Amino acid sequence: MGNLDFIYKRKSIRKFKDEVVPKEDILKLLDAAVHAPSPKHQQNWHFVVLQNKELIDKMADVVTKSHEHIGALAKTEKDQKTHMSVIKYYTLFRNAPVVVLVYACEYKMIEYKILKENGASQEELDRLTSAQSGAQGIGAAVENFLLGASAMGYGACYMTGPSHAKNEIEELIGLKKDGYELMSMIALGVPEENTPPQPKRKPLEEVVTFID
Numbered sequence: 001m002g003n004l005d006f007i008y009k010r011k012s013i014r015k016f017k018d019e020v021v022p023k024e025d026i027l028k029l030l031d032a033a034v035h036a037p038s039p040k041h042q043q044n045w046h047f048v049v050l051q052n053k054e055l056i057d058k059m060a061d062v063v064t065k066s067h068e069h070i071g072a073l074a075k076t077e078k079d080q081k082t083h084m085s086v087i088k089y090y091t092l093f094r095n096a097p098v099v100v101l102v103y104a105c106e107y108k109m110i111e112y113k114i115l116k117e118n119g120a121s122q123e124e125l126d127r128l129t130s131a132q133s134g135a136q137g138i139g140a141a142v143e144n145f146l147l148g149a150s151a152m153g154y155g156a157c158y159m160t161g162p163s164h165a166k167n168e169i170e171e172l173i174g175l176k177k178d179g180y181e182l183m184s185m186i187a188l189g190v191p192e193e194n195t196p197p198q199p200k201r202k203p204l205e206e207v208v209t210f211i212d
């Protein structure tokens, strides 16, 4: 059996040193990302790399603004407090030297076309798309990136929290790729010393069922 230490070594890193990540290393990690499996090998992803500190800072500002806007709509103080308590997890990329925005285009399903042309109900169509294959491929690509980053001594964090501000982010960076949607982002950099340990997992007995 192979050594799986590289899996156990990875953890989300949310604090970074003020050190540059060389472009060749970023490209190496993106190459690892695109070697992930994708549904019907459609490779429905696109990656946008940000390294401009000022732009990254502004992006954290637009996420904060959008977060506060949603918070202000909360019906109770408790809901508002809970909502605002996660802001640091949605803007942690502010101090990352690199942020990779991960986009997806539509995953084309021939089954969908066939059923739709034959008058399938919305329920049948929803059942077909509920696996969200396109999004699952993005997840596989991001995980490859994260594992690669950790193996190369970098720290990274997978983030979907800021996605409520995706329109504002697209406007800020001035990139609107037709047919593509912002799915997640990855904060990348050299990790600070003494970052918190990886949180404990649920026991396998709780999350695994064998059927003999």
Ligand SMILES: Cc1cc2nc3c(=O)[nH]c(=O)nc-3n(C[C@H](O)[C@H](O)[C@H](O)COP(=O)(O)O)c2cc1C
Binding pocket: 010, 011, 012, 013, 014, 088, 089, 090, 092, 157, 158, 159, 160, 161, 162, 197, 198, 199
């Ligand atoms: C789809 C997805 C979205 C996530 N979004 C965020 C996020 O917005 N902010 C954050 O700090 N962590 C985010 N995380 C990281 C999780 O909080 C983290 O993986 C989990 O707590 C387990 O910790 P570990 O990665 O150190 O094992 C996300 C993880 C995944 C898979």
